Amino acid sequence: MTVPDLSNYEFEIFKKFSSHEAMPLAEQWLNRLIGLPEIRYGAVTGELRRGKYSIEHIDIVLAADNLEEAQTSIKDAIYPTFVQEENATHLSLLLHSGIKLVVWLAEPKDYIGQLLRTTGSDNHLARLSQAALKKGYQLFESNENTSIFLQKVEKEEEIYRKLNLPWIPPELRESGDEVDFPERYHLNELVSPADIQSDLHVHSTWSDGKNSIAEMAEAGIQRGLSFISICDHSPFLLSKYQDASYFYEQAEEITRVNQDLAGQFTVLRGVEVDIMPDGTLDLPVELLEKMDLVVASMHVQLDQPREIATARLIRAIENPYVNIIGHPGGRIYPMLDVIDLDWERVYRAASFNQVALEINSHKSHPIFDDKKARAAADMGVYIALNSDSHNSGMMANSRFGIALARRADLKSDQVINTWSIGHLKLWLHQKRA
Known part of the structure; x- marks a missing residue:
């Protein structure tokens, strides 16, 4: 260890x-x-x-x-x-x-x-x-x-x-x-709450969230957002599913919610997929390719040696379907699980593969802090700024992520959540093209 x-x-x-x-x-x-x-x-x-x-x-x-x-x-x-x-x-x-x-x-x-x-x-x-x-x-x-x-x-x-x-x-x-x-410093260009158009990592009752997709969409509307991405967990972390077929049913619900919203707000079909110990993903390609957006995260065996942990994360970054690395570096709550990574190699891989690294606004995940976000951005890495909400009220925690992004001296255009949905979809499409 x-x-x-x-x-x-x-x-x-x-x-x-x-x-x-x-x-x-x-x-x-x-x-x-x-x-x-x-x-x-x-x-x-x-x-x-x-x-x-x-x-x-x-x-x-x-x-x-x-x-x-x-x-x-x-x-x-x-x-x-x-x-x-x-x-x-x-x-x-x-x-x-x-x-x-x-x-x-x-x-x-x-x-x-x-x-x-x-x-x-x-x-x-x-x-x-x-x-x-x-x-x-x-x-x-x-x-x-x-x-x-x-x-x-x-x-x-x-x-x-x-x-x-x-x-x-x-x-x-x-x-x-x-x-x-x-x-x-970008004194007059710092990202601000008014710049944020989306939250690209929120959960619903389809995994371990407390609110329905429609309720999470309503919370996004109340916060002045234009769209969210529902990123429920892949089955590896969930005991209530035997396989990943629930994502097909969930897709139908997302379609219904978007129809009800009638263009006033958009829910993207996303997933938080587990990065397995060998760097492979916990979903088959035929499901990943149907997702609008893929957040890949490490949740288990976080005590691997640096070389192995870094290679594991880079393998996920190089996957053509991965768009965001969720809460890179581990967590401090409810237990201390800090991943030992070669951060410079991670930044280079993320920049080359056009994968965003996430400032996660949940209190458990301060490991990817302002210093790391600044270093990543300096190497051309885009930053995602998400709440990782497991209930509608947690979306308000984005203010802590925004504060961290400002401490990192990030400009608005370096944070993908400030982009319009058209801009974001173009970026997502280019990754898979």
Whole structure:
């Protein structure tokens, strides 16, 4: 058994919390605190605002006219939640879930400066402070106070403009290089939620999903999508089927759903097919060729040695019917299964064979992270950005995948989910031609 080196992975599973759990908590607390009469407005900040997959704690910044009264009101409202520490500008709370919540306070004139400071990262702020000093400005008076330079600005863009810098999206504020070399980044071209037209990996009750195909289509419509691909599992992972004949019945249902939708929305016929230990696929060619789209994924024997695991995945990539590799690299939930891969070889194979690698928005699959997505895209690999939804509500998790894609500095046209259905079908056809 090969034990992969986990030291470079951001999630550090034993130390941090997933944004999938932390962001809803942050939003709940933000809404609760903004409802207090002493609070004017606020925002989620810190690592969550930067789109990190895993976080140390939750940060919220609030604007109030009187900070002392606001702090008293907050403490009354949160009782009996334990306050770990407090001073004039912040409160640290330990939530029942075990996550620390830090509530930052600022007067309205200082709010944007406090939002900038609490967003971070430390590297970004250090480089930004250096840029300010070169112009004779001091960015921060102390670790928790903004300077006069940052007061009375209405948007972060004004701060960057004063420093002759373009506004840098929060997701890119990490290394500090984005301050020194902004021209290297796609600051105005980052993929955004408004760009996403499809979700190309969702499940239904035909495998292990909780909703029907029609219900998943309705969820896609509610999310403003134009089409989805139903990618139920091949029979290898399913005990309820003896063979793959259920895909023929499913195809009839997809046809009926599309007829009912009357062109207002489209459901593609897809599959998530298992990549077997030798790299072959868990479906015969006569079924694969009938699919609009094929997602191929590794679910078993993920502890193979690097050479074998890499060859296995590349064999699947080279299959003429495979369009997307699902959640490459393994999973961290419900158990830690990380595949030891030669990633550069995988990227080269995916680029050459026109196969997209998937940013999977499910909380189990952060292995193909922003660094890997950036490296793959730099080698000409297209990226798929899917929810891997097993119920209609999980489609909302796409926001975490979008944040990861933005941290990877991906442009809209590098993500196949931003393409029209005509563009996507042309790409799919070219692979099989």
